[in-house]
Amino acid sequence: MTTEPRSGRPRASSREVLAEAACELFLEQGYDATSVSDITRRAGVSRSSFFNYFSAKSDVLWSGFDEQADAATARLREGEPVDECLAGIGEGLAPDALALAITNAVAMGISAELDRDRAVRQFRLQRELAARCVRDGMPELAAQVRAGALSAAVLAAVWAWADRTASGRPLVEVLEAALALA
Known part of the structure; x- marks a missing residue:
């Protein structure tokens, strides 16, 4: 046979x-x-x-990040420490389509699309972080501000890392530095 x-x-x-x-x-x-x-x-x-x-063309670029962010938010909901959850995003994200798109945004004609999608992902992460901060006893306004700073730090780290992928600096390091600033 x-x-x-x-x-x-x-x-x-x-x-x-x-x-x-x-x-x-x-x-x-x-x-x-x-x-x-x-x-x-x-x-x-x-x-x-x-x-x-993928549900849309732009999701091709974001699938790796989305998987890592979804895993981080699941851990946030389970009560794991916030910093560990956010640092975890950097542990599994490899240079991929998103990093390529960030470094070649102008050539690809995708700058506006990346900005829009970045804002969506930053807000999703902020919403989850704020909910966690409130559950941990932080007042709503403080939770929103803290969550905004942390989610902005995550996306800023991804952008900085993508611009420096040739230097080999791991995303985890860039992410930890950005989170320390937030």
């Missing part, structure tokens, strides 16, 4: 292949000129495969 080879890409690699294809296309033709169909054609996967991994 012979087994027919399976067609298509292995499921585990499709996310990375899609991100790579998207970044190539964003650099070649710009973000706005690149469609989901262009990305899936370049990656050699179906359009439905794209939507198995």
